[in-house]
Amino acid sequence: MNQVKIEIDGMEVYTEKGKTIMEAAEHADIYIPHLCHHPDLHAEGGCRLCVVEINGKKEPQTACTTLAEEGMSVNTKSEDLDRMRRLSMELMLANHVDDCTTCPKYLKCELQSLIQYLGVSTSRLRRTLNAVNVETGNPLMIRDPNRCVACGRCVRVCRDVRGVGILEYHKNEEDRITVGVTGDLSLAKADCRFCGACVEVCPTGALQDKKGTFKEGNREDILIPCKQECPAGINIPKYVRFIKEGKYEEAAAVVREKAPFPKSLGLVCMxxxxxxxxxxxxxxxxxxxxxxxxxxxxxxxxxxxxxxxxTQTGKKVAVVGAGPAGLTAAYYLVKSGHAVDVYEKLPVAGGMLSAGIPDYRLPASIVEEEIAVIREAGVKILTNRKINSLEELRNLGYEAILIAVGTDKGVRIPLPGADLFNVHVNIDFLRRDLLNTQMELKDSVVVLGGGNVAFDCARTARRLGCSQVSVVCLEEEGAMTAGEEEITEAREEGIQIYNGRTFVRIIEKDGKAAGVLCREVESFTFDENRKLILTVKEDSDHVISGEMVIFSAGQRPDLESFVDLSLNPRGLMETDSSGNTGIKGVFAAGDAVTGTASVIQAIAGARKAASEIDRYLGGDGNIEESLSENQEADGFIGKAEGFADLDRRTYRCVSLDQRKDNFNLMTEGLEEAAARCEAGRCLQCDLRPGLTRSRFWTEYQYK
Structure with a gap:
């Protein structure tokens, strides 16, 4: 017989043979006070708070260590039990700090909850408080020995659940049991895996996550910060673990579950x-x-x-714009059974992936390969096809329309001289070959702006043979929006960067650009209307020479064909959080909604829009798919010598001589051994939510 029947406080309870009274009670939603007990840990019964009376037993027994036996009658409430529990609690509190309000676990502390439940006061006992320094020097976590009640949960989870075993019990000079790191080493020196399990099971504020480690939000999300921060919600720990295990196909499939451009993201993701x-x-x-x-x-x-x-629905959807947003939405709508046509005004599909990001960062062949998968799924892409109005699409019989045109128009700052010969905007410059735009290249070029696109322009000019290339921007170096590697690599390629400058006018010589008159900036802000407010240094006028000037201080969407749409003060499309424009059957996604963002943000917005369009067309809106095998993560991660010091491995640039004068891919990815080692550096944050959350007495039905 696999089940036994017992009685707890007069209620019949059935439990599996081999389960303890505590486990039986928890399954029946009956509360028995406890502190050292945790559902994921083996029982020790040390706190003596879970004592119960059992018919036929002379002495009270600890519920967490006593097995349930057929016919057993258990009583969890009596004056004697209350007295024993209060005494146990008072002994613990004799060494515990008084002020709970200074603890980050205030109102979320199991100890505090038990004090309330038991009605305990420390006034009867002599306090034996010993102030010990709070340990703040370790990464990610703080240890406050003054709040430790030696319940041993952290020791057991580290040793028995994680297999690391760097925590142990100690006795101090006053014979008080404490918990510490083996050999009194730092966590890093003791080879901690920094999984956070000890913090998760600690019932007091003795172990805490450092402030700022996690954002606010749902526990399941915030405990996995990489996944939470990914706009598309890619299950990062899962594919990293697959790589560590050598299951590379499965790792690729995990990324594919959320994004149809994994190779592009692997090169240009933010x-x-x-x-x-x-x-x-x-x-x-x-x-x-x-x-x-x-x-x-x-x-x-x-x-x-x-x-x-x-199954095919017979519904037709038009998507305007074949960038990452438009193609992502089209891909998931086709998989939802709808017929999708994508209209692209340029000669090629891909948007900024194909016609904005230079080949040395993202080769066109990679983008074409990923678009081929989308075409294969059934998406029809019509290039060189500009849409002039929503009515044009309605007349073609589409039940839903998605506007995903991106921000592909450069912004020409209205400076004196902005219309001079050899003054261009970023997008036109980057698309000069694609659109057969006639541009006279010069030896000296000045790029105005500090973002990634500005550096794309500058580094492209350098590769085209321009010998003197300067990037000039408002921001100080640490505040530029370009990626750190973009800036470093640009400097290696000989590009001069001028930070903290404002632009006054384009210098003219013989009717052509000859440079930019600039002033040094002390500070700048934007008001509520995004109007720039500057403080400049007096007498700081100076000229940065350049026979060619490229504006790269932002982009905007081309929405001239869609006069029906509502725009916000920034000139972007107004939508709700799911992409509805307010016009029946018309949705929007991507940079034309958010402003110039990133590929992964465009993909995330497109997924939401696709889901909403599917619902609008009568579907369930579910575009989720499982392309990878189930993964049983082993929580017994074990000790890893030197874990904290494992070197970070990243891409490698080809030598300057090999990259400075061509558009070949300039980076080399990780080799297999390096990739598996890098995956092994992961803290496996997704293991922590797998630990059972402790329940407070207020959450039980019977208490």
């Missing part, structure tokens, strides 16, 4: 996930983007066998 990676506070974030690139490069498309296409 790496929001890495900015949130907890490992950065130890010795550098995990190189997540490079691991994505590695996985994508191993992809042989086995995931297609699991790809699901819903």
């Amino acid at each position: 790496r929001f996930c890495e900015s949130a990676c907890k490992r950065k506070d130890i010795n550098g974030a995990v190189s997540i983007r490079e691991l994505k690139r590695f996985a994508a490069e191993q992809d042989t498309y086995q995931w297609k066998e699991k790809s699901v296409f819903k």
